[in-house]
Amino acid sequence: MESNTTTAAPSTRACPECGSPVPLDAKYVEWCAACGWNVDPAAPDAEPGRVAAFRRRLAREYGDQLSAEMEGGADGSAPRARDSSTVPASGVALLVHGVTALLVVAGVLLVVVGWDTLVQPAIGALLLGIAVVLRPRAGRLPKDGQVLYRADAPRLFELIDEVGAVVGTAGVHAVVVGPEANASVTVYGVRRQRVLYLGLGLWEILAPQERVALLGHELGHFAHGDVRHSRVTGGALHSLSVWYYLLAPIPSTRLPDLFVNAVTFVPRWTVYGLLRLLDGLTLRASLRAEYLADASAARAGSTEAAVALMDRLLVAGSVDQQLRREAVAAQMRGGRGGREARDQAERGLWERLAAQFAAVPEHEYERLRRVAVLRGHSVDSTHPPTHLRRRHAAAVGPYPAQVAYAGAREAAVAAELAPSRAVLARRVILDFVR
Template sequence: MSRAGQLLQVSSGWGGAGMVVGLVFLVLAWVLAPRVRHLADDRPVLFRADAPELFALVDEVARAVGTRSVHAIAVDGSINAGVMTYGVRGRRLLVLGMPLWEVLTPGERIALLGHELAPYANGDTRNGLAVGTAVRTLSLWHHTLGPLPHPSVIEMVVNALYVVPRLLVRGVLVLLVRLTSRAGMRAEYLADRLAARTASTQAAVGLMDRLLITEALGVLLRSEANRAALGGATSSREATAQADELWGLLTAYAASVPEHKYERQRRAGARRGHQVDATHPPTHLRRACLLVGEPVAAAVVPQARRTERIATELAAARTEVARRLPRDGLGD
């Protein structure tokens, strides 16, 4: 007998009130049950037929890292990237933040792909079925039990009743994150090493430097995206031209940052403990770790013609992302 059937059988023995309680439990179980990720339909998603050269590059990087490749690639406006699973069969989705992709060199892009695929090769527990599902489920519960904004009298009572369960969920979530943090930090260092072996030490270190200027890139991107939105492109040709101008300005800014400014950012990051997010070690320590020992050469070498073909495959997506930036923002 299923868990739902057992719950109904038990609650039916309590009379009518028990049935009501059982139904409430069933609704809560349905709302708070672990969810299988699905492909988001609010951003451009590419499959192999749409971008054969990009998928060929990802396949080559995956082989160099020692893991399987992805089944789909989503493009959004975040200054970030990541790989996650979706669907019942656990297929992999690569999420490419177009602003980050645009400012990287071809070698740094390969390092980025290597770093994002590496956790699946080095046994990062945070990407596992048990721990990953637990963290996502607890996060959903914590969000669901959050206080209702601008509550009425009844909603104030509900908010009060939610306080203790929410604190318990938060405590378990914090405990789980802390218990896995050391393994997670180690996995990030290993991912950096695999990225260096895939794209070269120089490319992996260059990627670290780019991460130091993401805040400035975000400010510039928001400003330019809003300015472009005020222009109000009326045709697809104008939208493409505005997107090209936007990404061109972003790329030109990243290329114009001199080495002494990167050095200043590295020193400031060392003082402040700059991190990409709470799950990553300090960026300056990651960079220093890469520079220990002899530099390694690239296992996957950028090819100029492939880079051009990939740019063509991403052209429609980069225009669409630029068009949506004023509305959607930079994402996570």
């Protein structure tokens, strides 16, 4: 009779560089904590474009300076995110809006007084069309999410109000729930009402107090302000970005295209220079606002939760990949007509996502923290490097949790989000493979 005992596969192997034990897990990268072997085998995933590269460089430079400054004397209750560059930034922004206003005036004059020829009204209409594209715009509610108002989710809004009171601001008028691993705040409409975008891809992988810290960070942007999202400066950045897009060179070797590229060369680089100038004048204040928002996260959810939130941001980039794998697996099991397979995939989708990311081992987080330092990882090109944000969140405090989120309260909020979770699970399974 054969023995039922089998030799278990080793859970570690020797590092090829230094011989130290390396944990083995098929789901994660093999790397050595002792010498750093294979800590970053993948290529950096930087945002493309000259403007994004400039912003990343400034974010790294200013991020390190600001982190050192704020850790040296900040207690998390620092003043609003204003510095000496705000005034000249407003001046540049008003200049940009002045150009838009000039286009409107010139367009109206050409249309009204230029009827002797057909050319002048046509040019005037073109100028007015460009001015419409460049105009400052009131934000709108995102159309790709589930919109909740206070009557739809009173316990969720109660939680948001309590977090807002801790960080020194009011709550929001609406919450938009989507599937992405993201969260943000903005304003919409002429009355600039507040809205919180809550991505289930991020919310579901967080522990309860980490969710409070996330709300504290987002509402902290309202409490501390951010010049890049103000009506004047934010609108100017939008206008310059549109100009830069419209004046982009045409990738062609035909003579007419080469002529257009030559004609737009000077305006294009003028716009690029203004965009860099306004970025340089506002990015430091914006990065400071991020650090202040992280301090707000620590005050609301606890220092420990705010630091853990930074770690979660390191793995959040793979949430979309996992959701796509879930969608593909559902399609393969049942085909596009397999309703039963899709229903099964939709049920428990968010629970499976949370379980997978809860199982990420500490050695993988440590690897990602080291990669963040090597690459200067950040959420995007306008955020400070994540490892500096983590260090700052740990330095301001330590704070205990001022907003508790567990037990019956957590269950009540989950029940209010349940309809949105079901709708978005269906959308993930149906749309992520298209």
